[in-house]
Amino acid sequence: MTQKRFPRQAPSSLVCAGWNLYSLRKNPRFYMSLLLGFLLCWLLTDKTMAISRTYLTNVQIVEPFVWCYADGDSILYAALVMMLMLSAFPRIDTPASYLIFRTTRLNWLIGQVITVFVLTFGYCLMILLSSMAMCIGCNVFTANHWSETATMLSFSPASFEVALTVMRKTVKLTTPWGCCYQIFGLLFQYVLLLSMIQLLFTVLKSRKAGIIAALVLNFAGFVLTPDRFMTWLNLPMEMRYYANLLSAWLSPLQHATYTMHNFGYDLLPRLHVSYLILGGATALMIALSMLRMRTFQFSFTGGYSDE
């Protein structure tokens, strides 16, 4: 009797990714990370939404996201929450060992990379949707032009009240949806790079090394700011532009910061250059992880947990 093959044979890397995602369904850390991401979004956007509520001005639906995540600090916080979600990746535990044994090292690694891609994209999307949800209760619209609130924040002293990054050139040169796509892309690429650095150092050394490497990248972003360059190089205020240049080119976090880009009249990196740098670095991390996988030592210690 010919037995019906129960599973439809999918590429094994997709099965590994599917298993990883399926195993998150009941993982408390996963839900805690999502909740933290949501809370962070609420805390960051609330101060800007307060302007709309105070002055009863209308707001475009993606503006809260644009105002908050055009800023390097917000990206840094969001990336730290994502690190918590990905701290269990790559899966190198006993339940995963049965899966790994049935495929190849490369397929297993590709499965981990797919998982991280999906989770990172999902997390960034959740941040975007959460920030949109913050508009509930305000006079909100979806049309592709800036709101009265955005105009106020960009061209009036009100912006100083909420300590927003300079948005004037953004409002002048782009549209809300266009700006939103770019900020989403930069946020996604930065968090993805961070995750891949974590993956590389985990397979190179250990899980602890992976987390430390990701923290070091975040710390570099935290340290390499224009203000610090001004202090280190003892630059006067009129030379701030050079500190901006150094920071924008050297700091990975500034590459992910929308407002630190060239919109046609300075020497800051252009958006496509930052995409290439972040994307290239991510691809390099994946390629190095693949090379390392050939000799990686799987050290399962046994156990019942699926963590």
Add this chain to the structure above:
Amino acid sequence: MNDIVVDVQQVNKSFGNEQVLKNVSLQLEKGKIHGIIGRNGSGKTVLMKCVCGFLRPTSGAVRVFEKIIGTDCDFAPDTGMLIETPGFLIHETGMNNLKWLAKLGKGASKERIIELIRLVGLDPAMKKKVGQYSMGMRQRLGIAQALLDDPALLILDEPMNGLDKNGVKDIRSLLLDLKAQGKTILLASHFAQDIDALCDTVCEMDQGWLTPLK
């Protein structure tokens, strides 16, 4: 046809400064049960992981079904393994866990999964999650997992761990049935009775050195 299923040649394995396997050589003949005894930390599990392909030897080579592990393939072909304490997705049933594993490898059928779960003495219809399983039940599920693809070689590290008297009897009987079907089994155990009752050849691992006893 070559009757040597596993050929371990002068394998050394070190972790940092600690040498865990010392010039280990071992040949496993087809259709026999081969036992390894040794104290905890003697290197049995490391040797099994090298044979499976999870660990790469520092020097020497491991061949399984004439394929060099790490060169010709990543992991031992046509092999089922249960190394150390079995681990599964604890919020899922045993059936669901095996269904996921069946999506890889030879792609076992649903009927095969049900048959295996029954074979190791579990109930395929049981709704209990693996997290609520006793140690013996997990061990049984681990053995079912190892048999999923109907492998020609089985590598089992302490398969009797956590089993009660009847469980040990069932698994011993199962292993003898598998041997009768022509399967080759590499078995590590603390219990001399398992080794005496089941194994055709026996080696002892002591501080990384492997010595034939039988």
